Amino acid sequence: MHITTRKAQREQRVAERFETAMPVSVDGVPGLTRNISARGVYFETDVAQRLGALVNFTVEYTLQGRKRYLLCEGKVVRVEQQGRRVGVATRLVAPFFEDASAA
Structure with missing residues (x-):
C-alpha cells in the first residue's frame, strides 16, 4: 500500500495555487472552490466523486462587474x-494557461 503524505503532494505540484472561494457547479450541484491553479482545481461539494473519473464543472467569477463562467x-x-462536505481535487484535462517559458 502506498500512502502519500501532504508534504509529498505539495512537492509534486508544478503550478502555483491560489486560495480562492468561487462558486462551482458540478452536474447542477453547487459547491465552492478552495484553491485553483493553471492545472487544477480543488473544490468542496455535497456530492462525492469517483477517484480517476472525468468530471465536468463550471467555475463562476466576476470580471468588470459581469458574471463569467469557466x-x-x-x-x-x-x-x-x-x-x-466532500473535497475534490481535479487535474484539468487542458490547463487554463499555457506556460510561456515552454515556447
Whole structure:
C-alpha cells in the first residue's frame, strides 16, 4: 500500500495555487472552490466523486462587474471528507494557461 503524505503532494505540484472561494457547479450541484491553479482545481461539494473519473464543472467569477463562467473538465485525483462536505481535487484535462517559458 502506498500512502502519500501532504508534504509529498505539495512537492509534486508544478503550478502555483491560489486560495480562492468561487462558486462551482458540478452536474447542477453547487459547491465552492478552495484553491485553483493553471492545472487544477480543488473544490468542496455535497456530492462525492469517483477517484480517476472525468468530471465536468463550471467555475463562476466576476470580471468588470459581469458574471463569467469557466467550463472545465478534470480528472479526479483526490477525494476527501471535509466535515459534511466532500473535497475534490481535479487535474484539468487542458490547463487554463499555457506556460510561456515552454515556447
